[in-house]
Amino acid sequence: MAQDEDPSIKHFQELVSEVADPTSIQIRANALVARLKALNRNANATTRSCKQATTEARHDMDQTHLGLQNLLYEKRHLEKEIDKCRQFASIYQDVPLYSLTEFKIMAPPEARSDDVLQNPHQLMLNRLSFELVERQRLDQRRKELTAQKEELLKQSKLKLATVESVKTQIESLMKAAADIQKKVDELVPALPPSTATTPAPS
Template sequence: MDLAVEESAPLAMGSFFDALLQARRDGHLLGQQAFSSGGCKLLELKASHRRLCESTDELRLAASSECRALDQSSLQLQNLYFERQHYEKEIATCRGWASAFSDEQIALVSEEEFAALEGKLAEEADPHQRMLNRLNHEVAFRGEHVKRLDAVKAQRDALAADVAQKRSTVAGLEAEIGKLLAAAQAVQQQYGIGGSGPAAGESLQQQADGDAPPPPPAPPVDVPMQEAGA
């Protein structure tokens, strides 16, 4: 109700009663019974008006509360619509992604294998929860295989590094052997030991490689016998 009407209503009611009393004094009313009946009706009307105002205030408060609840529900509905659109876009993106592997290559383990590996998880009655259990098992299963693959790769890299180090060591040894052969050839040429030229170098090379035949035995040396007492 308008505030101006609520403030002017008591004044208008008082003016009406004053006019009613004045009419009674002037003799314009039919009698006391009619006057009393009219006053009672007016009092009932006033009480009804008060109850109506109170109920109107309660309805206004209830309507305000319902409006807030409606606004909150509308906001939640808009959020759900937005979330659904987001998930639909993500699903479309995932379905449109071109994978290098086929669905058979990246498929989950079969129901029978899952039941054999995880009996309790496979007995779930809810299909959604059972699928979640399968996905969790698949993540753990593939994670274990990834760890094994990483271990094998680390072992392969370690072996490759070891082989490379040994090759480097062998290459260094070959260089040192070449220097030793050159020094040996120079000594042979200087002192005339074992001949000279390419044949001597080849003999030394064969000895270094372990392919040369064993040298011939040395001839016996005759030592003269000294006379006794000499």
């Protein structure tokens, strides 16, 4: 007989092997059956408890695995985005900027401090900002010059129109004077030959 055998089984075996009073046997048998039922209930309860713990542990493990899969997916996604950013060719690389020497001379002092000049990233940002400000300033200046040019052209057209008007009036006056001179010549008789040397009235 195994050492870890349940005592109830041993009692059953003793009960079967003994020749005793039937009432005593019945009482002992009922007690043993009750004991067996209790053991069976305990075994079922333990089984249910183990199943529940196993189910909860499996659920926790599934959740952990799902979280791990999500993290791995996010990691792969971020790595792809990082690669895209590294391969991205920004337009700033093709923008013609003031040279570094010109920037150091022309930029405001706060944009070209020693700390900025030691930081390549901040230096590039400041150079781009300075380039933008300069282009906006030059664009504004170009607009002002264009407006001045248009105003000068407008004034020139007005003066040209005035000159043309005066020219037309002068031509009209000259034509009228020529007509008057012609009529005067027709009205004044020709002078005799003896007085031909006398200067004609002007």
